[in-house]
Amino acid sequence: PVAQTAPPGAASGDVAARAAVGFHAGYGEPPAGRWAAPGRANLIGEHTDYNDGFVLPFALTLRTVVAAAPQPGERWTVRSELSAEAVEFGADEVDEPGRVTGWAAYVAGVVWALREAGYDVPGARLAIASDVPVGSGLSSSAAIEAAVLAALVDLGGLDLPAEKQPRLAQRAENAYVGAPTGIMDQSAAIRCREGHALFLDCRTEAVEHIPFDLDAAGLAVLVIDSRAPHRHADGEYASRRAACERAASLLGVPALRDVPVADLDAALARLDDDEIRRRVRHVVTEDQRVLDTVDLLRAGRVREIGPLLTASHASMRDDFEITVPEIDTAVEAALAAGALGARMTGGGFGGCVLALVDADHADTVARAVTHAYADRNFPTPTHVTVLPAPGATRLA
Ligand code: ADP
Ligand code: MG
Numbered sequence: 266p267v268a269q270t271a272p273p274g275a276a277s278g279d280v281a282a283r284a285a286v287g288f289h290a291g292y293g294e295p296p297a298g299r300w301a302a303p304g305r306a307n308l309i310g311e312h313t314d315y316n317d318g319f320v321l322p323f324a325l326t327l328r329t330v331v332a333a334a335p336q337p338g339e340r341w342t343v344r345s346e347l348s349a350e351a352v353e354f355g356a357d358e359v360d361e362p363g364r365v366t367g368w369a370a371y372v373a374g375v376v377w378a379l380r381e382a383g384y385d386v387p388g389a390r391l392a393i394a395s396d397v398p399v400g401s402g403l404s405s406s407a408a409i410e411a412a413v414l415a416a417l418v419d420l421g422g423l424d425l426p427a428e429k430q431p432r433l434a435q436r437a438e439n440a441y442v443g444a445p446t447g448i449m450d451q452s453a454a455i456r457c458r459e460g461h462a463l464f465l466d467c468r469t470e471a472v473e474h475i476p477f478d479l480d481a482a483g484l485a486v487l488v489i490d491s492r493a494p495h496r497h498a499d500g501e502y503a504s505r506r507a508a509c510e511r512a513a514s515l516l517g518v519p520a521l522r523d524v525p526v527a528d529l530d531a532a533l534a535r536l537d538d539d540e541i542r543r544r545v546r547h548v549v550t551e552d553q554r555v556l557d558t559v560d561l562l563r564a565g566r567v568r569e570i571g572p573l574l575t576a577s578h579a580s581m582r583d584d585f586e587i588t589v590p591e592i593d594t595a596v597e598a599a600l601a602a603g604a605l606g607a608r609m610t611g612g613g614f615g616g617c618v619l620a621l622v623d624a625d626h627a628d629t630v631a632r633a634v635t636h637a638y639a640d641r642n643f644p645t646p647t648h649v650t651v652l653p654a655p656g657a658t659r660l661a
Contacts (some may be wrong), residue, residue: 280396281330281660283346288332288392291344291351296332296392298419302411302657303328304397305404305453306488306610306619308462308477309570309577310555312585314447316509316548317468317520319555322449323477323653324457325488329395329408330660333416336388343372345393356380362441371406374441375413378433379423387421398647401490402616406442407450410434411657414455419659427656430455431470457656464559468522475562477653482567485624487599489634489648493591493615501614505585508544512536521545526553547584551577571606571621578608587613591643595634596620602633624650 281299288296303324310320336342339356345368352369359365359380365373372391379386391413397405414434418425425433431451438444438451449465452472457463461474479485513520516532524532529549533542554573561569578596582588588596592609599607599620607620622630631648638646 280328280394283394284330284332284392287344287346287394288334288390291392292334292342292390294334296390297334298416299330299332299660300412300415300419300657301328301330301660302408302415302454303457303654304408305450305457306486306617306651307449307453308610308619309558309574309608310551311577311581311609312505312509312587312612313522313548313551313555314449314467315506316513316552317522318548318552319522319559320449320465320467321462321475321555321558322453322457322465323462324453324459324656325397325403325651326654327396327398327403327649327651328654329393329397329405329412331409331412331416332392332394333389333420335420336390338388339386340388341372341376341391342389343369343391343393346395347393347399363443370442371409371437372413374437375410375417375434377441378437379414379417379425381436382433384423384425385421386417386423389417389420391416398490400495402611403488404450404454406438406444406446407434407454410437410451411454415657415659427455428472430657453656455657457654459655460653462562462653464555468520473559475559476565477562477567478565479567479624479652483624484567484605485622485627485650486652487604487620487622487627487630487648488610488651489595489599489618489620489631489646491589491591491595491609491615491618492644492646493589495615496589498612498614501587502612505544505587508541509548512541512545515541516545521548522552524549526550543584543586547580550580554580568605568621571604574606574608574619574621575600581609581613585613589614590641591638591646592616592618594637594641594643595646598634598637599630602626602630604630
């Protein structure tokens, strides 16, 4: 067992029990059921999603739980551990994106997206508890969407199979909350399987469950929250995206996914701007690293993915330029302390680092990162060891 520091913002105690207790305290009766959905980390494949490429996320053991029960009429009441106030809304507010704001918009957005798709959504009371740190890049947003969606689908007996749920949850976040995100987070929160990573083709949305058995290999993944403030993340994201789109159009392909890695040098020779060349090199080589990682995992060679993770980090740092000093420090310290591979996970400019480590070495690596942070006067990082967990599910 590895000493864990609690994720920031997490209350103590079992999250499923907290959701039930929160429901009872808020509504004076027990819930009809509880539904859970996980946070996620992307094992590899960063900024490849909007280039129609490949990603390989896995679900975390950290999760969000929604306790829920039906209530009459088209009314929804939501409570979260993170807020003292219950938020209540009816069909009128839901049907107009923007009327419900703040955290409850993630819930109203799901109700809206379901209604917009023609589903008869049952009125409900909901109480939410979560172990997924908010705003750390582990996708607490997709976790809350997926858990609420699972609850409403079950309570209403709605005919909405799991493979169709990610699009709907994404629509809630894009069109109701107003956050432009790809399909990865919701796919991971809904479709992941225990002991597997989710190989997702962002062009076709085809998924494949790839064995990622850390236990059998005696390995662990350490997720380190860099605690770096997200510096200009929105503007930087938009500029990376624009550069990729420009490069694809200069190269005459629909998306950078269509540049095979074997043709990379020829493609780069056709671009005269060094920055654009580096952006393209990141995306094209990153897609290939995802494919190589999938091949190794399929062959059960989990240890050997380490260098691919580390190469992904170097590419994000040097070519895509989306890392920050805290993140690079955590990666370097983890590698120096014996991690098999380490990289930033998520969109960048902050967020988390994941390190692949021998299970009995996780403590040593975590301590090394903490020391490296102290040397540089960065805030103390938090960490947690994770295993590939299942996607959204109803709890017994
Ligand atoms: P991330 O998905 O990386 O954690 P986001 O900014 O995309 O960060 O989503 C975080 C937002 O999602 C929070 O600010 C809050 O509005 C909402 N949210 C996530 N989890 C919860 C929760 N348990 N209770 C209430 N709101 C939540
Ligand atoms: Mg999010």
